[in-house]
Amino acid sequence: MFTHKDLAQLQAKSLKMQGFIRQQTFSPENEKTLRRFSSWEVAELIFKANQSTLRGRLSADPSLPQGQVEEDGRQRWYTLEEINELRRRIKVNRKSLMPPRPAGKRAIRAAIANFKGGAGKSTVALHFAHAAALDGYRVLAVDFDPQATLSHSMGLSDVAEEYTVWGIMARDLANETDRMNAATTGAESGTALPRRSLPASITDMGLSDLRASDFIKPTNWPTIDIVPSCANAAFVEFASAQYRHMNPEWSFFAAVSRFLDQLAPDAYDIILFDCPPAIGYQSMNAVFAADVLYIPSGPGYWEYDSTTSFIGQLSEALEDLSRFNGLVPAGTMTLPKAFLDLRFLLTRFESGNELHRAMQSAFGKVFGERLAEHPIEMTRAVEQSGRFLSSIYEIDYRDMTRETWRRARASFDRAYEEFKGNLAAAWDKLEDEA
Numbered sequence: 001m002f003t004h005k006d007l008a009q010l011q012a013k014s015l016k017m018q019g020f021i022r023q024q025t026f027s028p029e030n031e032k033t034l035r036r037f038s039s040w041e042v043a044e045l046i047f048k049a050n051q052s053t054l055r056g057r058l059s060a061d062p063s064l065p066q067g068q069v070e071e072d073g074r075q076r077w078y079t080l081e082e083i084n085e086l087r088r089r090i091k092v093n094r095k096s097l098m099p100p101r102p103a104g105k106r107a108i109r110a111a112i113a114n115f116k117g118g119a120g121k122s123t124v125a126l127h128f129a130h131a132a133a134l135d136g137y138r139v140l141a142v143d144f145d146p147q148a149t150l151s152h153s154m155g156l157s158d159v160a161e162e163y164t165v166w167g168i169m170a171r172d173l174a175n176e177t178d179r180m181n182a183a184t185t186g187a188e189s190g191t192a193l194p195r196r197s198l199p200a201s202i203t204d205m206g207l208s209d210l211r212a213s214d215f216i217k218p219t220n221w222p223t224i225d226i227v228p229s230c231a232n233a234a235f236v237e238f239a240s241a242q243y244r245h246m247n248p249e250w251s252f253f254a255a256v257s258r259f260l261d262q263l264a265p266d267a268y269d270i271i272l273f274d275c276p277p278a279i280g281y282q283s284m285n286a287v288f289a290a291d292v293l294y295i296p297s298g299p300g301y302w303e304y305d306s307t308t309s310f311i312g313q314l315s316e317a318l319e320d321l322s323r324f325n326g327l328v329p330a331g332t333m334t335l336p337k338a339f340l341d342l343r344f345l346l347t348r349f350e351s352g353n354e355l356h357r358a359m360q361s362a363f364g365k366v367f368g369e370r371l372a373e374h375p376i377e378m379t380r381a382v383e384q385s386g387r388f389l390s391s392i393y394e395i396d397y398r399d400m401t402r403e404t405w406r407r408a409r410a411s412f413d414r415a416y417e418e419f420k421g422n423l424a425a426a427w428d429k430l431e432d433e434a
Contacts (some may be wrong), residue, residue: 028193032155032220032389034395036077036080039135046083046134047408049092053313057090062298064089068354080133080222087136099136099269100424103431106265107140108414108423111290113275115313116306120296120347120376122149125274125414127376130393131270131416133223137269140216142256143229144286145276146236153389154219162205163215165282166236169229171207172255172294173243174198178208198246212262225268229398240281251324255331270423279313287314288321288333292341292426294419297363299349299356299375304363340426345415347377374414381408 012054037046043054058064065085067076078086087097112125122145129139143150151159161167177198198325216225244252260271273286287293297307322336344367350356363371376382381392381404397405 005189008379025214033082034220034222035394036079037083039067039076039078041397042078042083042086045413047087047092047097053092057086057117059290061089083134084136084223097136101137101269102227102427102430104431105427107260107263107268107271108292108427108430109260109271109273109290110292110294110419111273111286112294112296112425113273113287113310113314114295114297114307115276115278115283116297116303117277119277119298119303119306121145121277122147122274123151123382124294124296124376125150125272126153127391127393127412128416128419129224129270129272130221130391131412132270132272132420133221134393135420138218138267139221139224140263140268140271141219141224142271142273142286143226144282145229145274146231147276148229148231150274151226151230153391154221154224154226154228156217156226156228159228161216161230162207163217164228164229164236165285166239167207167210168215168259169236169240169252169255169281169285170202170243171206171210172258173247174202174208175246176258180247191212194304196308199317202243212259215259237278237280241334247319253284253288253321253324254333256285256308260289261332279310284317284321287318288337291339291430292343292423293339294343294345296345296347296376299346299353299359301359303360307384333419341422342370343372343419343422344370345372345400348378349375372415372418374411374418376415377408377411379404379408379411381405381410 039054040051043049043051047054058066065078065082067078067082069076090097112121112128114121125141129141132139141150141154142165148156151157162170205266215227217228219226240252244250252376264428273290274287275283295307295310297303317390318337324335344363346356346360346363349360360375381400391407392408397404399405
């Protein structure tokens with residue numbers, strides 16, 4: 001017989017092993033650090049320029065970051081901060097190296113969602129975040145998944161649940177309830193709405209006093225921040241149901257959207273959501289706040305079947321939200337929910353696998369141009385990155401054969417470039433900030 005006490009003991013043992021694994025994976029200080037990037041990577045893979053061009057710029061202007069030189073003098077290694085300074089200060093073929101960003105618009109938001117576990121949501125979110133950072137964008141990641149894979153991959157492990165999406169939703173409930181209590185039903189009667197009371201478990205936590213920035217944590221990448229998750233935040237689904245009962249008029253699905261509205265429009269360029277493998281209160285917050293919806297799926301029949309069920313259930317859930325139409329969610333998003341773009345992305349794809357090619361064809365026949373052209377290929381380097389909670393961009397190419405590393409990176413680069421192009425088109429459709 002096993003009780004909660006046995007499970008607690010097993011968790012305690014597992015936490016010790018988790019600490020050991022982190023020591024092997026991260027630095028001796030138990031913190032994840034970002035490696036330097038070689039001048040070859042900076043020139044050819046990041047700036048898309050010839051190495052000799054970069055060397056010429058560095059030689060002509062000694063005030064530019066010169067990087068860390070190897071003992072043999074053959075290679076220089078740069079931090080991301082140095083790369084971004086180079087990006088700001090030099091041009092290649094008279095063109096700026098700064099990434100495109102529409103003027104006068106807030107950050108574009110993309111949700112990576114599918115309720116099938118193992119579809120590659122966290123892997124895609126992690127790699128797209130890192131690729132965007134190397135591209136010069138400022139990124140905010142929001143981890144909606146209590147498994148916290150994205151948070152752990154970003155180097156965060158000791159996270160209190162009040163600083164997760166649950167805290168954002170509980171804070172929103174308190175603030176929205178106060179707003180409703182202070183409102184009137186109309187000019188004619190001038191009567192106040194019925195008083196709504198919240199339990200001390202919410203009001204006494206001081207969540208209403210927290211600033212939006214208090215929920216945002218830095219990562220080991222200097223231009224990536226994250227709203228992290230943790231295992232203790234798993235109860236958010238139960239808590240949210242209770243909160244809705246306390247205040248049935250609370251537009252729970254807009255909590256994260258309202259939170260993001262509080263950030264400065266130019267604080268970030270891209271905001272990425274890693275969603276849990278379920279349709280619930282957290283995932284509905286993610287899809288409602290998102291401008292673009294990316295749905296990753298494995299290339300097997302069961303993944304196709306699950307993806308079909310996902311979009312059906314998501315459609316029904318979004319339709320249910322339409323009953324709030326007419327109520328003011330006090331946010332910039334409106335009902336009925338509409339995405340600026342929608343894409344399906346195949347993951348763990350093997351081009352030499354006949355079944356995978358057949359399923360890619362089936363996806364294409366059904367979803368047409370909604371299917372991303374470039375799938376994420378399954379390679380040994382991708383498997384290794386998953387084992388070490390790192391993206392292919394974080395792994396040093398000297399730790400494996402360069403060809404193996406380049407093949408994996410090329411797959412994610414192609415998928416990211418397509419993703420960036422889709423975001424750019426959606427970005428142009430966003431209304432300008434007032």
